[in-house]
């Protein structure tokens with residue numbers, strides 16, 4: 236068993252890091268517990284302090300708590316494969332970024348709005364873990380329908396959807412679920428970190 240999660244995990248770092256990076260993972264078995272709005276706000280607060288180009292803060296978070304009218308609207312935007320497990324989470328979130336930023340008095344295209352929003356999404360997810368929740372990112376949603384449904388303005392990109400919930404404890408999972416509900420592994424840093432430019436054979 237891993238010390239960072241309540242289940243077996245192949246996540247052993249080759250270099251010492253804060254355990255919070257290993258604790259974040261994406262379950263699919265959730266308890267159906269509601270996420271208190273106050274906890275969700277703490278996750279958004281963590282996202283708030285993320286770095287961004289020109290401090291443009293291009294992220295927008297749209298959320299629906301379960302047991303509210305928006306919940307079924309958000310859930311319905313997910314592809315069936317995601318809807319199947321996300322229905323047992325406590326909050327659904329869409330992350331949108333603004334492709335334009337203010338520089339002085341001008342509105343300029345941002346070269347990094349998605350990167351900036353990605354930084355915010357990780358802060359959001361790590362804070363969720365610190366609070367005992369898990370966040371599962373989703374690219375599987377109906378992008379075309381999401382734009383009018385969520386009233387997304389021009390010059391904005393829907394980056395991803397996120398389901399936030401309480402992971403079912405390992406002890407309560409069936410054998411079949413256990414096979415899937417484990418954190419996955421990663422390539423070693425030697426695969427993607429290079430002193431100098433790309434190696435010749437890359």
Ligand SMILES: Cc1cc2nc3c(=O)[nH]c(=O)nc-3n(C[C@H](O)[C@H](O)[C@H](O)COP(=O)(O)O)c2cc1C
Nearest residue numbers: 259260261262317371372373374375376395418419
């Ligand atoms: C932008 C993005 C889109 C994703 N889309 C989906 C998805 O549609 N469905 C799903 O089950 N998981 C989705 N994932 C989860 C990834 O598969 C998962 O993050 C990856 O396998 C690494 O596992 P971990 O998050 O447990 O560390 C997505 C993750 C991200 C960041």
